[in-house]
Amino acid sequence: MKRLLTPITVLLSIVLGIMILCPGCGRNTAPQPKDTAPAHQCSFYNERDFFESVSQDKTDPAEIQIRGGVIPHHLVAGYMIADFFNLLADQEIERVILMGPNHYLKGPRVVSSRYNWLTAFGVLETDTKLVEDFVNQGIAGIDEEAIVKDHAIAGIVPYIKYYLPQARLVPLIFHPDLTYGETENLADLLIRNTGEKDVIVASVDFSHYLRLGDAEQRDVVTIQAIEQRDYARLLKMTDEYLDSPPSIVALLMAMERLGADDMTVVHHSNSALVLGRNEEETTSYFTIVYY
Secondary structure (H helix, E strand, C coil), rough: CCCCHHHHHHHHHHHHHHHHHHHHCCCCCCCCCCCCEEEEEEECHHCCCCCCHHCCCCHHHHCCCCCCCEEECCCCHHHHHHHHHHHHHCCCCCCCEEEECCCCCCCCCECCCCCCCECCEEECCHEEEEEEHHCCCCEEEEEEHHCCCCCCHCCCHHHHHHHHCCCCCEEECCCCCHHHHHEEEEHHHHHHHCCCCEEEECCCCCEEEEEEHHHHHHHHHHHHHCCCCCCHHCCCCCCCCCCCHHHHHHHHHHHHHHCCCCCEEEEEEHHHHHHHCCCCCCCEEEEEEEE
């Protein structure tokens, strides 16, 4: 004799079916079992936009060994993010050290996370050992809420898992007023604890809130300071030039110590150009590789 389904049973079945079938990461992702490591959910992932950006990764994987780079975190420039990680696709990357601005100024001066990340392409694991090294040496503190809400990290996570499925993540976000000494200490710790299979990435957007012509003028000044490794000048720059001077300076210091002196600008663009419209306030972007 067949049992009749109650309305509550039917409703529960529908809800469970939706949770299983929905792709991506975010509110639709089924909860993790209690015996697994805690994980953040990706709140900045949009399946259509993500795959549209991936479809535009026009640069073939690089034959050189890339040790570091600069990417945007404004997802308007998603194709530039995709192109950067596609360049790394043929390298055996074990860890991505991802640095960016603390947009909301929450938590310690340098914030990290111990949590993994749930993505549409599987779980991106965090390298908790290196995170603990930062914490134990007093260079970083943990603030899970600050990390998960900041698109400088959370917006990049799906690209890492998609292009570098075996890599682990070390996320770091910085207050904008980090001193030269703090930045140098951070770079030194990175160099002591990373190897040839690690890549150090600054997730940074450049000129903000200016018209296209003014933004392009600021970009000339900024890229000259980067090429000249003018740390003092970079650390004094405001949002008119870039949104995370400490991320750029820490990257440059690390590349200098690694001997990764070769630099190539892969992309330079602006939100007005990407969107194809004249805007009063724009954001500019660079993709740069060091090898």
